[in-house]
Amino acid sequence: MMLFLGRRTAALVVAVLLASFVVFLIPYVTPGDPVRKIIRSRVAGDAIDDSAVQALTAQLGLQDPLWTQYLRWLGRFASGDMGLSYTSRTPVVDQVLPALWVTLSLVVMTLAVAALIAVILGIAAALNEGRAADKAITAVSQAFIAMPEYWLAPMLVLVFALELSVLPSAGWEGPTSAVLPVAVLALRPASHFTSAVREGMLDALGADHVTAARGRGLSYFHTVRKHVIPNGLLPLTTLAAVWFAGLLGGSVIVEVIFAIPGMGRLLFDGVLNSDIPLAQGAVVVVVGLAVLLTTAADLVHGLLNPQVRMRHA
């Protein structure tokens, strides 16, 4: 298990480093001179002095070789210094951390809701395979998996915020403001999870050991509870982690529509305003977290499945 952990951690570090290098390169491949952008962001007035440009270039060490610059950038980044935002002229880290907290709570709530719905509907569908309930659940989940968020979100706002006035249409204050964004964001993972739970349950139901458990005299419900459901839900752990990672960066649309001050919103603003330090900081944090979560999911899967656990022991 320790070796397994070690290997996974090494892979994780390599993945994050690779991603950070790509992110580091962004200002070098985007049009526009970063030095001028920095000066423009800090000095009032339009005229930029050439000597100031040269001075700042030297001060920032931009004449050094690329890899020295990368290492220096990485070192500062690791110690929590993500630079200054071009637009707000405040440290990026002070914007990223609160936004991260908002997005994490949004995503965790979304996944919890999605998983709850999926477990109930998926199990119900599998236990009623081929019957009307199964067909209805399958049809609905397949329809919703393709429902675009940018359409659903305005629709829900229209109905619940504008027509019925029961929920706020935007913002991130108090539990009611989370209802609509979570609903919009949870729809697709809930559909995906439902089909996955249904498939997992059907596999588990058809397993030979389930027949054997019935042959030992376990009642149908006892067998389902003890031998089918735990086995059938196993695939959900991996799937949830994949969605977790995806939603961290993929909540952009919902955050923008509902004006939620999260990572997606931050990233969106950073890119829109060519605020390179802000975009860099946000992307590295999101990517790092996504890689970490995927690894965590593998570990959890290993803990739940003795065959995986022992193969790596």
Next chain:
Amino acid sequence: MREGLIIEDLHLGLRAPAGGPSDSSARPVLSGVGLTVAPGEFVALVGASGSGKTMTALSVLGLLPPQIQATSGSITLGGTDLLAASGAELNRLRGGRIGMLYQQPKRMFNPRMTIGSHLAEPLKLHRGLRGRQARAHALELLTNAGFEDPERVARAYPHQLSGGMAQRAMLALAMAGQPELLLADEPTSALDKVLERQILELIDTQRRQHGLGVLYITHDLATVSAFADRVVVMDAGRVQEEGPARAVLGAPRTACARELLEACALTRRRIVVAGEASGLAPSRDILALNGVTKRFAKGRGARPALDDVSLSLREGEILGVLGQSGSGKSTLARLLVEVEAPDRGSITRTLPGGAGKDDGGSVSRGVPGTEVQLVFQEPHDAFDPRMKLFASLEAPLLRQRTGTSDERRERIQQAVRDVELEPDLLERYPSQCSGGQLQRLTIARALLLEPAVLICDEATSALDAVTQRKVLDLLLRLHRDRRLSLIMISHDMNVIRYMSHRVAVLYQGALVELAGTSEFFANPQHGHSKELVTAARPHPTACAAPVACSDLAACAHRVAAMATRAPVVIGGVGGGPEASRSLDLVSTPDA
């Protein structure tokens, strides 16, 4: 009140699909099966696959598949009517008064749970034991099942056990509810002969200690000859013959029992006859491997799957390829059907009807040739479970884009008749057919494309002895009628001897011997070949080899075992029982 298990005039039929018309023309699954198992009696239920043995056992447990139902008859256990029992009553009976062993023990355990937690279930359910008491009982059950380290086994997960260990753990599980009846559905068919005997002895011990009635289902008469009090022979859903083991085995009255005995015991004689009869003079080479090397594993020191193999198949020849698992047999087959390309060397194909083709190390693009077809080991895996068999057989024809729908149907039906099956079968799904039927269908499918060469990769290994014989005979007939060249890939010496003109031996990816079949078996040259041939000879020390003991009459082991119990004498060969005792039974891994 009559004791033990009594099945009277049991009829099982396919349930009509909901809403649909009932199909009265469908062949019933069981028609009028009657048998009894008295307390303490060991009854062997014998028959080829598809004869209805397993359905008989499942109907006792009330665990028939949903599409099958009992239409008439009765099953009682110690006076309790099992067909009329309620769900709760059945739950008390299953695992309580009736224990069950299955063919594939490893798949019968929940992979997520330890053996100990499996044992806890029936102990709590049927005997109300929990905690420390349950633990002590579980360890005792495992000890009785022949484990020397029950503590460790209780903590183990199913995947950590070998097949033999898993079956013993399953026996412990079956005994947990102190049953009066043990149903054993081919519990040893997947095990080698040493493990098989060990399991049988354990069952026999339990039988004697607890007065357990045993209904032991098998396709191999030889297996149970030493243990069974009575033998019931089933075929086509009916009991064909029934009597004391000695009588049925010594002087079978029905053709079906004789056939079973013959297939299990006397394969050797037929092999020689068939080998001589098919001695057509082979002519030119149609497939030739020239110094072929194929490597899957990367890195230095990794052994290639095939290492510099040069081998040819002549037109109209049956070439046997012998080798243990990992010897490169299947890689050879994959190369020949162009699923894989050789890393070095070349494969020359000069097939009749098609232009000659030299495959110099690259897979040809486009539609692969149809002159070489492959038959796989596991017939159930060779068909899409969601497609009706007709659709599965039609698929290769559709790819050829020839003929109309009617012509295709005609051809497929003819092909199915050629492999001695009814075309009605084509409307079924794979799960509704037996392994033997499906394997015939894979052959039919391969033949639809009119290949010149058929490669059978362990094509009969998953089949029971009777079915195997029938499939082999079918292949021989096709070989003669159509001048089909065959490559028989197998680890089974009997199959190879039965079928081949020449034998090629693969050992760790290298071709170590190539000789005519009779020379090979008379005088093997390579060390590995000698080992294989010796193991296949009936000899007490060779009983670890699964093939050796299928020769009932000559196997000293079996005769010795018979001498200790039912004195059934078929051959006049003696032998010592100590040979089997000295073998290390516990640590034989097989998975």
